[in-house]
Amino acid sequence: MIIYADENMPYVNDFFADLGEVRLVNGRTLTSEQMSDADVLLVRSVTKVNQHLLAKSPKLKFVGTATIGTDHIDQAYLQQRGIGFSSAPGCNAQSVVEYVLSSIFVLCEKYQWNLQQKTVGVVGVGNIGKLLVRVLQALSVRVLCCDPERAATEVDFPHIPFEELLPQLDIVSFHVPLVKNGPDATVDLLNSRTLKRLKPDCAVINACRGEVTNNEALLAEAQSGHHRPLVLDVWANEPEPDLRLIPHTDIASAHIAGHSIEGKARGTEMLYQALCQQLELSPTKSLSQVLPEPQISELKINSNFRLLDVQNLARLLYDVRRDDALFRFYMMQDKKTQGFDWLRKSYPPRREFSSVRLTGQEVPEFLTTLGFNTQIN
Ligand SMILES: NC(=O)C1=CN([C@@H]2O[C@H](COP(=O)(O)OP(=O)(O)OC[C@H]3O[C@@H](n4cnc5c(N)ncnc54)[C@H](O)[C@@H]3O)[C@@H](O)[C@H]2O)C=CC1
Numbered sequence: 033m034i035i036y037a038d039e040n041m042p043y044v045n046d047f048f049a050d051l052g053e054v055r056l057v058n059g060r061t062l063t064s065e066q067m068s069d070a071d072v073l074l075v076r077s078v079t080k081v082n083q084h085l086l087a088k089s090p091k092l093k094f095v096g097t098a099t100i101g102t103d104h105i106d107q108a109y110l111q112q113r114g115i116g117f118s119s120a121p122g123c124n125a126q127s128v129v130e131y132v133l134s135s136i137f138v139l140c141e142k143y144q145w146n147l148q149q150k151t152v153g154v155v156g157v158g159n160i161g162k163l164l165v166r167v168l169q170a171l172s173v174r175v176l177c178c179d180p181e182r183a184a185t186e187v188d189f190p191h192i193p194f195e196e197l198l199p200q201l202d203i204v205s206f207h208v209p210l211v212k213n214g215p216d217a218t219v220d221l222l223n224s225r226t227l228k229r230l231k232p233d234c235a236v237i238n239a240c241r242g243e244v245t246n247n248e249a250l251l252a253e254a255q256s257g258h259h260r261p262l263v264l265d266v267w268a269n270e271p272e273p274d275l276r277l278i279p280h281t282d283i284a285s286a287h288i289a290g291h292s293i294e295g296k297a298r299g300t301e302m303l304y305q306a307l308c309q310q311l312e313l314s315p316t317k318s319l320s321q322v323l324p325e326p327q328i329s330e331l332k333i334n335s336n337f338r339l340l341d342v343q344n345l346a347r348l349l350y351d352v353r354r355d356d357a358l359f360r361f362y363m364m365q366d367k368k369t370q371g372f373d374w375l376r377k378s379y380p381p382r383r384e385f386s387s388v389r390l391t392g393q394e395v396p397e398f399l400t401t402l403g404f405n406t407q408i409n
């Protein structure tokens with residue numbers, strides 16, 4: 033079996049080498065000619081999987097994307113060809129939540145906000161949004177939700193329609209899939225009109241897909257002299273974002289919110305499990321066999337630990353300013369050699385909160401909700 037896999041898919045050999053010959057490829061530039069003998073194709077979000085790419089691969093029987101988002105996959109075409117498909121729902125949800133949380137902490141420090149007095153709007157309350165709501169509520173933050181699809185099926189879901197929600201917020205964070213058509217389309221959800229419904233100093237965070245927050249509208253607002261706190265991990269026209277927007281952002285990064293070691297490894301593992309299922313094989317590999325020992329694995333929490341100390345603890349594991357600094361430095365230089373895709377490919381290791389065990393006689397419950405491993409002793 034010939035398995036073509038994106039070269040940026042960690043642990044792909046550990047998981048797949050026993051199932052076939054693994055060939056690593058650049059997912060951005062992959063062509064139909066390159067993969068004509070493929071039985072399996074494993075991609076990330078940068079590969080457009082459609083008739084054009086797959087037309088010359090008659091043997092192909094499985095496509096997997098080690099991502100949550102599936103907007104780059106023509107699933108109807110796969111179905112028509114009888115090609116099995118799997119994505120990796122939720123694989124990097126915790127990683128995205130840690131990115132958003134770190135960004136919110138940076139904004140609070142920069143603008144001297146008291147987070148507990150702010151209202152955060154979460155737009156799209158699926159795997160990521162749900163986790164973010166839980167984490168923010170554990171930190172005693174007021175959260176309002178917008179998710180029309182959930183509202184349509186869950187009677188108790190506390191949905192606030194998007195346009196009604198916007199004026200009530202101090203921070204809005206987007207966690208919707210990229211949907212181009214239909215009544216709940218998400219392209220340009222935040223546009224020049226809806227942007228005006230936000231309070232002038234309401235922060236905008238986008239760590240879902242660049243097209244959800246219209247980049248031209250954000251730029252036009254900023255160029256008109258209005259500074260709005262802005263966190264962008266995703267951009268229109270990746271990997272060539274509009275560089276004019278960067279100076280107007282508080283945090284800018286190269287679509288890496290989900291790039292924790294655990295998040296990426298979980299994606300690979302989920303595809304391995306899905307392919308094993310299609311091949312009717314029992315999986316023999318698991319995440320715990322491949323994850324490296326974290327640099328910090330245990331910390332003691334004392335009884336005087338308070339909610340306000342969470343920021344310092346979280347920063348020990350991940351500070352988004354690291355990624356912002358890398359992005360600003362390299363995107364503003366010769367982007368032909370060290371641009372967007374290089375930043376993603378050479379992403380420095382980052383561990384999730386779960387990699388650290390917090391011990392103590394009384395470890396506050398909110399630390400478990402945040403995702404830390406806790407142990408009372
Ligand atoms: N920056 C990054 O590195 C990453 C970005 N993502 C992006 O985040 C998106 C969300 O991820 P998950 O929460 O795991 O997806 P999910 O599918 O679990 O949840 C998405 C939620 O959005 C809701 N939704 C759909 N249309 C909506 C609309 N018009 N308004 C409000 N809500 C709407 C859905 O009902 C669903 O509950 C992914 O589709 C992906 O594009 C995901 C992982 C990493």
Ligand SMILES: O=C(O)C(=O)[C@H](O)COP(=O)(O)O
Nearest residue numbers: 076077078099100101124290
């Ligand atoms: O899971 C998703 O959806 C994402 O956007 C990924 O976290 C980031 O995409 P790739 O690293 O797979 O390009």
